[in-house]
Amino acid sequence: MKPVIQLKSVHKAFQSVRAVNGIDLTVFEGQFTAILGPNGAGKTTLVEMIEGIQRPDSGEIRILGLEWKGNEKTLHHAIGLSLQETRFIDRLTVWETLRLFASFYDLGKDRVSEILETVNLQGKTGAYTMNLSGGQRQRLALALALINRPKVLLLDEPTTGLDPNARRDIWSILLDLKHRSNTSLVLTTHYMEEAEQLCDNIMIIDKGLVLREGTMDQLLSEDAAEKIIAFSFETPHPPCGDFDKKCPFPVYWDEKNGKGTILLSNIEGQLPQFLDFLNTRGFRIKNMECRRKTLDDLFTALTGRRLDE
Ligand SMILES: Nc1ncnc2c1ncn2[C@@H]1O[C@H](COP(=O)(O)OP(=O)(O)OP(=O)(O)O)[C@@H](O)[C@H]1O
Ligand SMILES: [Mg+2]
CATH class of the missing domain: 3.30.70 (Alpha-Beta Plaits)
Structure with a gap:
């Protein structure tokens, strides 16, 4: 199996807060990994370092074998991401928002129509983003993350705050992706059920450290x-x-x-x-x-x- 994300001894501190305190992680092609942890565990800091948004104080991060430095353009085309809180432009419609993002990757209307179907937002193409429900916003954020058919997908709490039905809608889109493509996914979550339903590998972190890592069976079969x-x-x-x-x-x-x-x-x-x-x-x-x-x-x-x- 080909490793697509490799982290070695990654550290990041904010003044006295050791947000990420020496984390190793390997994600293989097609693998879905969950980073599970409570508030302040270091999940966002960790994924934002993988996304190239934050820089580690020390340690090594490679995506598809490449470091961020000097490979920004290649890596931006290879990854898709959604942040913990997505801000859309209020007065753009769903269609216009997707067209704008598609243009960053030289993609046309066909891809926009296709992705609208993937996330089941065909009925909302003309709606202003500010009028979308929480679940619809998250599906639009997912559409933006997926529009360039990324090899590596990074989602920071894609379902937090959603009701169980809206959460399941996101899960079904991601499970479909898992069956139909070779995309690797790292998602952060507070919900163990999310980790269990979607992910092959689960990393439990707290206070910037890995407490346990493994498949669901490995994590639970120890005792x-x-x-x-x-x-x-x-x-x-x-x-x-x-x-x-x-x-x-x-x-x-x-x-x-x-x-x-x-x-x-x-x-x-x-x-x-x-x-x-x-x-x-x-x-x-x-x-x-x-x-x-x-x-x-x-x-x-x-x-x-x-x-x-
Ligand atoms: N820019 C920053 N400046 C100072 N402290 C920060 C900054 N970013 C994060 N921290 C601190 O680092 C720790 C980890 O934060 P992080 O956002 O990574 O946690 P998290 O696991 O994503 O939490 P949540 O589940 O609430 O999103 C926290 O103690 C947080 O207050
Ligand atoms: Mg967070």
Whole structure:
């Protein structure tokens, strides 16, 4: 397999903030990679360095084997990108916006019509960009990123803030691209489901560092026997007193949803112990579920926080 993106020991700091603190990454041809991390993890800084928008303080970045310096023109034609927040020109229509971008690459009307169909915006060709819905804006941003048939596509949070239907529309466009072309994709996201649905390779980052990297199966199979028990009580959450100290297993409390979770490596042996503990302390369970570990749980185990916090 041919590597199309290669990062070696990339660093970038803003005053005292080490936004990206030594990251290695290789993306192969046709591969979709997700960079998953909470707010401030360093995702935008990392992708903007790959895009040539920001320069690393140190480390090496190669796209299609080339460094940015001296190869700007070639690389601008080879990549497509959408930024975390896309600003369009308010008083241009969807058609005019696409025509403008097409002209940067000497592409004509045919390509504009084709890309409108790809992102399913045919019904909006005459609309001013300022009148588009959030989902339509994101699809237009994706159309602009795809217009030059890029070998390398870089999308910074393509679905943040969208409702589940609009999110799925973007996913289906990207999955279609995956099946029909050899494009490599790097996307950043807060949504583990997005990483899981679209990407072959997932990199979990926090505070500028890689915590884990691998396929979904690799990330979750390390402790395949582990199960998550999520529970809530009739009483307020988290329960006051020394619950956490006395509980035989570390508890993570999601205060927003009033839920506690524990991780058990041997459910048959450990669950009775947990139930005994609740029983002797007089806690009344309102809800309890047992499930497989997810990326979100892995993230919590690694950082003590949830991805959406
Ligand atoms: N231009 C800048 N000047 C100073 N600090 C910056 C700058 N850009 C980013 N940072 C800091 O670097 C860290 C990483 O920011 P970055 O935008 O890369 O995070 P992120 O993972 O994209 O977050 P989000 O999910 O909120 O988009 C943050 O602490 C941020 O405040
Ligand atoms: Mg960001």
